[in-house]
Amino acid sequence: MAYWLMKSEPDVFSFADMTAKTARGEPESWHGVRNYAARNNMKAMKLGDEAFFYHSNIGKEIVGIIRVIALAHPDDTAELGKDGKVMWECVDVEAVKPLPKPVTLATIKATPALAEIALVKLSRLSVSPVRDDEWKLICQMGGL
Template sequence: MAYWLFKSEAETWSWDDQVARGAAGQEWDGVRNYQARNNMRLMKPGDLGFFYHSQAEKAVVGVVEVIAEAHPDSTTEDARWECVDIRAVAPFPKPVTLEACKAEPRLADMVLVNNTRLSVQPVSAEEWRVVCEMGGYKG
């Protein structure tokens, strides 16, 4: 299993929106960055990800699961863009802020800490464990 982080502006697509989609999940559509798209091409069903509210909150607020491999993004006719489908698994008991991640020495190499603009990014198994610990998530 691999781990990931999915960033979204809460005003555009929030954790509550993701939860409302239920088991059917939702396409992680609209990504127009090659590195983020390439990360989605590596994902497999069963992989887990952090759901991260960017902009105002800047915090990991929940856990999602990849439920469909990369496929054409339905929001464009351009064949270059693909996306995966994800479903909400559980909220974080305590959101983990970007500030808290930057202050945690064990997360010094985390992509989120060093490239806050990338919308879909890998998370190492150790980073996953540390962030879950910080947020009180026992999953």
């Protein structure tokens, strides 16, 4: 299993929104990503991979864990390219659980063992990989 971090602005779509959709049995298509590296990260995801749900802009903290439940597929919010194909893709996810204690960006930046995490190194990337050791440490920091 691989681990990821996926960002969302909580005033647009929060972890509470994600949890409510999952409770209703509705998957969430992680659509709207318009960055090639982020898209390619979603194309690399496998069923069952897990991701941290990060509240960007407001809060700037990891607040929960989500799981990939459908592989990359055309993003229905994207326009067609010149060749008539959708160039943007997304995965479907569901909520797994909240972190008992959200882990802030400030805390992550202050933790030497997380100095190389993509969240810090590639701060504008909305979907990024997380190494196994980073995942374990953040889970511990978040009370799991």
